[in-house]
Structure formats: C-alpha cells, structure tokens
Amino acid sequence: MRKRKIKKGIFRLLEIAGSRKNLLIASGALAVLHAILSLVPYVLIFYIIRELTQVQIDFSLTCDYIVQAVIAAIISMVVLYISGILSHIAAYRILYELRKYIIDRVGKLPMGYLNNKNSGALKKVLSDDVERIENFIAHQIPDFVKGVALPLLTIGYLFSQDWRLAAISAVPLVVLAVLLPKMYGNQNKKLIQNYHQSLEDMNAGIVEYVRALPVMKIFGQSAENFEKYGHTVKRFYGFVQQWIKSSTPAFAVFMSFTSNALLPVLALGLYLYFQNGISLATLLLFLILGTGYIKPLFAINNMGIQLSIINRGVEQIDALLDQDVLEEKSERQRPDNYEILFKDVSFAYQSDQLVLDEINFSVAEGSITALVGPSGAGKSTVGQLISRFWEVNNGTISIGGINIKEYPTEQLMELVSFVFQDSFMFQQTIYENIKMGMDKTAEEVENAAKAAQIHQLINSLPDGYDTRFGQSGIHLSGGEQQRIQLARAILKGAPILILDEATAFADPESEYYIQKAFSTLIKNKTVLVIAHRLSSITNADQILVFDRGRMVSKGKHEDLLKNSTLYQRMWDAHNRAKDFVIQ
Numbered sequence: 243m244r245k246r247k248i249k250k251g252i253f254r255l256l257e258i259a260g261s262r263k264n265l266l267i268a269s270g271a272l273a274v275l276h277a278i279l280s281l282v283p284y285v286l287i288f289y290i291i292r293e294l295t296q297v298q299i300d301f302s303l304t305c306d307y308i309v310q311a312v313i314a315a316i317i318s319m320v321v322l323y324i325s326g327i328l329s330h331i332a333a334y335r336i337l338y339e340l341r342k343y344i345i346d347r348v349g350k351l352p353m354g355y356l357n358n359k360n361s362g363a364l365k366k367v368l369s370d371d372v373e374r375i376e377n378f379i380a381h382q383i384p385d386f387v388k389g390v391a392l393p394l395l396t397i398g399y400l401f402s403q404d405w406r407l408a409a410i411s412a413v414p415l416v417v418l419a420v421l422l423p424k425m426y427g428n429q430n431k432k433l434i435q436n437y438h439q440s441l442e443d444m445n446a447g448i449v450e451y452v453r454a455l456p457v458m459k460i461f462g463q464s465a466e467n468f469e470k471y472g473h474t475v476k477r478f479y480g481f482v483q484q485w486i487k488s489s490t491p492a493f494a495v496f497m498s499f500t501s502n503a504l505l506p507v508l509a510l511g512l513y514l515y516f517q518n519g520i521s522l523a524t525l526l527l528f529l530i531l532g533t534g535y536i537k538p539l540f541a542i543n544n545m546g547i548q549l550s551i552i553n554r555g556v557e558q559i560d561a562l563l564d565q566d567v568l569e570e571k572s573e574r575q576r577p578d579n580y581e582i583l584f585k586d587v588s589f590a591y592q593s594d595q596l597v598l599d600e601i602n603f604s605v606a607e608g609s610i611t612a613l614v615g616p617s618g619a620g621k622s623t624v625g626q627l628i629s630r631f632w633e634v635n636n637g638t639i640s641i642g643g644i645n646i647k648e649y650p651t652e653q654l655m656e657l658v659s660f661v662f663q664d665s666f667m668f669q670q671t672i673y674e675n676i677k678m679g680m681d682k683t684a685e686e687v688e689n690a691a692k693a694a695q696i697h698q699l700i701n702s703l704p705d706g707y708d709t710r711f712g713q714s715g716i717h718l719s720g721g722e723q724q725r726i727q728l729a730r731a732i733l734k735g736a737p738i739l740i741l742d743e744a745t746a747f748a749d750p751e752s753e754y755y756i757q758k759a760f761s762t763l764i765k766n767k768t769v770l771v772i773a774h775r776l777s778s779i780t781n782a783d784q785i786l787v788f789d790r791g792r793m794v795s796k797g798k799h800e801d802l803l804k805n806s807t808l809y810q811r812m813w814d815a816h817n818r819a820k821d822f823v824i825q
C-alpha cells in the first residue's frame with residue numbers, strides 16, 4: 243500500500259474539497275453573519291423595552307428600532323438563504339469531483355480488484371459514503387458554524403450588559419464544552435468505530451439473508467437458523483447498548499442543564515432586579531437571550547455524531563484510494579507473434595498464500611492449450627493473469643516476447659478476448675450487448691452473431707437486434723447468453739482467446755451450437771481453454787495439468803493418459819460421469 247498518511251475526518255474532507263474550500267468558507271462566513279444579524283432584533287427589542295420603561299418615551303426612536311429590527315430579520319434570512327445555496331453548490335461540486343476521482347482511480351486498479359466483494363464495497367463508497375458527505379457539507383457545516391458562533395456572540399454580548407447574569411447564563415455552554423470530549427472523544431472513538439462496523443456487517447447480513455431466502459425455503463430453514471444474520475443483529479444490539487451506556491450519563495447531564503437553564507437566570511435576575519441592580523429591560527433581555535442561545539448548541543452535539551459517521555466514510559474512501567494502481571505504459575508495442583510465455587510465475591491473492599507456484603509453460607501462436615486440474619488448482623487464475631487482472635508476485639508473463647506490463651492496457655485488451663464462466667449482460671438491446679461500444683458496423687455485428695449461432699434466435703425476438711435484455715425486456719437462457727458472449731469475442735477478433743469453462747452451463751442443444759461457434763472463433767487464434775469436460779479438449783495441441791497451484795504434467799491427451807496419474811484419474815472420473823444415470 244502506498245504511504246500517504248494524511249489528515250483525518252473533516253480536515254481530510256476539506257483537503258478533498260480542494261478549490262471548493264473557498265465556497266465552503268464563504269458559506270461558513272455567511273452563517274456567522276446570519277448569527278450576528280439574528281441577534282440584532284433581540285438587542286433592538288431590549289432597546290425598545292428600555293425606551294418604553296422610560297418616563298418620557300421617544301416614539302420616533304422606538305419606531306426606528308422596530309424598522310431596524312424588521313430589516314435585520316429580513317437580511318438575516320437572505321444571508322442564511324445564500325449561505326445554504328453556497329454550501330449546497332460546494333457539496334454537489336465536491337461530490338461530483340470525488341465520484342469522478344474515485345472512478346478514475348478505480349479504472350486504473352487491477353481488473354481483478356472488482357470482484358463481487360470489492361464491487362459491493364465500491365458501490366457503498368460511491369453511493370452511501372459520498373452521499374453522506376453531501377448531507378454533511380450542505381447542512382451540518384453551516385449549522386455547526388452557526389451553533390458555535392451564535393452562543394459565543396450571545397454570551398459575549400450578555401457579558402457587556404451584566405457579568406453576573408452572563409456568567410450564570412454561560413453554564414450550559416461550559417457544561418457542553420466539558421462533556422463533548424467525554425461523549426465523542428478518544429475514549430469512545432473505538433466504540434463508535436465498532437458501532438459503525440457492526441452496523442455495516444448487519445446491513446450486509448440482511449442483504450445476504452434476502453438473497454439466500456429461496457435456498458433457505460427449499461431447505462426448510464427459518465431466519466433464526468441463518469446464524470450469520472442473527473449474529474450480526476446481536477452484535478449491533480450489543481454495541482448500541484454499550485454506546486448508550488457510556489454516552490447517556492454525559493448526555494443526561496447536558497440535557498438537565500439545558501432544560502433547566504431558565505431557573506438560575508430567573509432567580510438571580512429577579513434578585514438583582516429587586517435589589518435595583520438591573521433594569522426590567524435587562525431582566526427581560528437575559529430571560530430571552532440567556533436561554534435562547536441553547537437550541538443551536540444541539541447542532542454541536544449532533545455534529546459529534548455526524549463527524550463520527552463522516553470520519554468512517556472518509557476512511558473508507560481513502561482505503562479505496564490507497565489501493566495500488568497499475569503502472570501504465572503509454573507506448574504501443576509491436577509483438578512479432580502472439581506466443582504466450584509464463585516464466586517462473588508465482589502469484590498470491592493474499593500475501594502469504596501462493597495460488598500459483600513457479601509456473602512455466604508456453605502457448606505457441608495459433609495453437610490450442612487446455613488447462614485441466616481439480617477445483618481450486620489455479621486454472622482460472624492463470625487465465626486472468628494473462629489479461630493482467632492481477633500483477634504477478636514473481637516471474638514474467640509475455641506475449642510475443644514482450645512482458646505484458648510493457649503493453650498499454652488498451653493494447654493488451656485488443657490482443658486478448660476473454661469468454662468468462664458467467665456471461666454478463668447489460669440492460670440494453672441485444673445489438674448493443676454484442677457491439678459493446680466497439681467500432682464495428684451493424685453488418686459486422688450480424689456476421690458475428692451468425693458465426694456464434696445466435697443470429698436466428700435474435701431474429702425471432704419481438705424487435706430483433708433492438709430487443710432489450712433484462713427487467714424491461716426479454717430474458718435469455720444461460721446457453722444463449724454464452725453465445726452472445728461468443729459473438730462479442732468473434733466481433734472483437736483478438737488474436738488470443740481465453741475460454742473459461744465456456745460450455746459449463748449450456749443445455750445439449752446450446753452446447754451443440756456453442757461448439758460450432760467455438761470452431762469459428764478459434765480459427766487461426768492462440769487459444770487457452772480452461773476446461774472441466776475433458777472430452778472436448780482431447781485434440782488440444784497441449785494439455786497442462788494443474789494441482790494445488792503447481793503445474794504437475796503437460797503433454798497431449800494420449801501421453802498424459804500414460805504418464806500422469808492425476809490426468810488418468812480425472813479421465814476415469816469424466817467417463818464415469820458420462821455414464822452416470824439416476825436410478
């Protein structure tokens with residue numbers, strides 16, 4: 243991992259915000275101005291009352307105060323509105339740039355990174371975490387600035403009127419300053435982190451539970467039996483209890499001080515008033531402002547919770563941004579041929595567990611090589627490494643004598659076509675699903691579909707090639723989807739072809755068509771087939787036998803039957819499976 247250690251939480255957020263910081267600062271400054279202006283009418287009311295309690299009342303001055311109070315209230319509202327607009331503009335611009343930045347970086351990650359687990363995490367970062375940041379920037383930051391500025395300004399002003407009453411009015415502010423670190427400080431940090439982690443685990447557990455429902459019903463299982471989900475709910479409940487237990491006493495103290503703040507102000511105020519220490523206007527001023535500043539204080543308390551959520555989101559965004567990106571070469575290479583060569587290749591998904599150990603083989607241009615071996619032997623991994631889904635830990639993989647790292651990704655993708663175990667279909671038309679944004683004509687798309695033995699079926703669909711696939715359109719069987727994948731590969735026409743169990747899910751009829759399409763596809767290509775059905779690869783130019791990450795034998799079918807006990811066992815098992823009947 244790259245070392246880029248960095249600011250945290252809100253400071254990191256401001257760093258990410260970059261040039262939008264100025265908008266945020268302007269929004270914050272306007273929030274302070276709003277706080278000042280919202281105090282003005284109260285001060286003017288104080289002047290009005292003071293005037294009205296004089297023996298000789300100056301009515302024109304009183305009217306002036308009223309007009310000024312109304313103007314201040316209106317300007318205060320306008321300033322708040324502009325502050326809100328600026329914070330929203332800043333929030334959405336930051337969101338836009340953040341998403342763009344993340345997607346741009348993800349585009350440079352090894353393709354293998356985007357497996358199911360990571361694409362779930364990426365979805366969460368791009369939608370949930372980034373969305374929370376919007377809420378935080380657009381709403382919480384101005385509220386927080388106001389929540390700090392208004393109480394401080396109010397207390398400051400009150401001190402200028404009467405220090406004794408001001409001191410007693412400031413008690414809730416002091417209490418909050420003392421308690422805030424207790425509620426959200428270092429002591430509770432770990433607890434809050436655990437709370438968020440368990441909330442995320444519970445959400446993931448719920449999604450898994452809903453997905454597993456059909457299987458659970460078939461096996462007569464109930465929600466209680468779905469241990470993982472139950473466990474995550476209990477864990478979450480445990481953390482909520484722990485958090486509440488540790489933060490409630492401090493919160494209760496804060497609440498009791500704020501809810502009863504009027505009493506001490508009233509008691510001392512009346513005492514001073516009857517002692518002729520203060521005027522009636524001053525007493526009323528303290529009764530209104532001495533407790534009126536308390537409500538915005540809740541925004542500070544709320545900010546504590548929001549900050550912990552934002553810290554978590556920012557951490558997860560950073561974890562994604564910290565992934566090593568592929569080193570990208572820009573100069574196109576000119577390979578003499580399309581021979582694939584693995585030289586001493588070792589690879590581990592997790593640092594300590596080798597999935598491939600010192601693999602050496604070559605696939606001559608225009609030949610067919612099959613990879614066979616028990617489940618988990620590393621066959622698919624070999625296929626994925628050729629397209630640089632992951633970086634090898636040791637050794638080199640080359641195409642046409644040039645290390646694949648030297649090819650720009652775009653060129654490598656032009657050289658290799660991959661037919662995956664699962665076909666991914668977009669919710670678009672069949673035409674677009676075959677064309678896949680390639681620079682090809684409609685005629686070429688149709689020819690590819692013909693070669694993939696799927697043209698007739700497409701023509702029989704309601705809108706032919708314009709029929710939409712997916713929720714709002716038609717569905718295709720697994721075998722039909724594989725033929726669409728083959729059509730894509732034929733259309734792409736890459737010189738190297740990697741087929742990962744291309745016929746695994748096909749029905750007999752589809753399989754017949756797939757085999758036909760396959761023979762068109764592999765003509766003059768350098769082919770690597772990752773196969774389970776040994777009968778389809780007996781004619782391969784060479785078969786590589788893998789077992790637990792090592793290449794244990796290689797040769798033609800007949801040679802391996804004589805020399806490789808593992809291959810013999812697999813061949814026997816394959817023949818037994820062919821003859822298997824349900825009795």
Ligand SMILES: Nc1ncnc2c1ncn2[C@@H]1O[C@H](COP(=O)(O)OP(=O)(O)OP(=O)(O)O)[C@@H](O)[C@H]1O
Nearest residue numbers: 357591592597615616617618619620621622623624
């Ligand atoms: N994305 C991944 N992250 C971590 N480990 C992985 C990942 N993909 C595969 N593995 C592990 O690597 C090993 C080799 O897997 P691979 O899929 O290459 O085997 P395979 O021979 O193709 O198996 P199968 O025939 O069942 O598809 C297995 O132990 C597997 O659990």
